[in-house]
Amino acid sequence: MIEQEQDKKEAGKHRFNPITLIIMAVFALTAIAGTSAFMVRAERADNSVTSAVVNNERVVIVIEGMHCSGCASGIKAMLKRTPGIVSAEVSYENKQANVEYNPADISREKILEVITNLGYKASIKG
Numbered sequence: 707m708i709e710q711e712q713d714k715k716e717a718g719k720h721r722f723n724p725i726t727l728i729i730m731a732v733f734a735l736t737a738i739a740g741t742s743a744f745m746v747r748a749e750r751a752d753n754s755v756t757s758a759v760v761n762n763e764r765v766v767i768v769i770e771g772m773h774c775s776g777c778a779s780g781i782k783a784m785l786k787r788t789p790g791i792v793s794a795e796v797s798y799e800n801k802q803a804n805v806e807y808n809p810a811d812i813s814r815e816k817i818l819e820v821i822t823n824l825g826y827k828a829s830i831k832g
């Protein structure tokens with residue numbers, strides 16, 4: 707019995723042997739890395755919140771000169787790759803475009819210009 711008690715004490719003394727310390731260090735580093743990864747994710751989530759707060763606007767544009775649905779597709783493609791334009795739908799049948807844009811990045815006049823530069827006549831529906 708006494709010997710066993712002494713063994714426990716011995717074991718207690720050697721609780722922090724080098725291997726235990728290394729394992730603890732790895733755990734600590736993992737915890738730090740995990741925390742910073744979480745912080746990066748939190749930051750990204752924050753950014754998406756701020757961009758969602760931006761008030762995009764919509765404008766309906768009457769387009770003259772489209773001959774087929776291919777014309778509509780071409781205008782739509784050009785609008786979609788114009789900075790400041792969030793989304794664009796162009797209807798050949800309705801002869802109009804529905805454009806969502808960020809007024810901080812592009813004006814309605816500039817959007818009309820994108821269409822007129824392609825050879826069509828464009829005006830804001832109003």
Ligand SMILES: [Cu+2]
Pocket residue numbers: 772773774775776777778
């Ligand atoms: Cu066409």
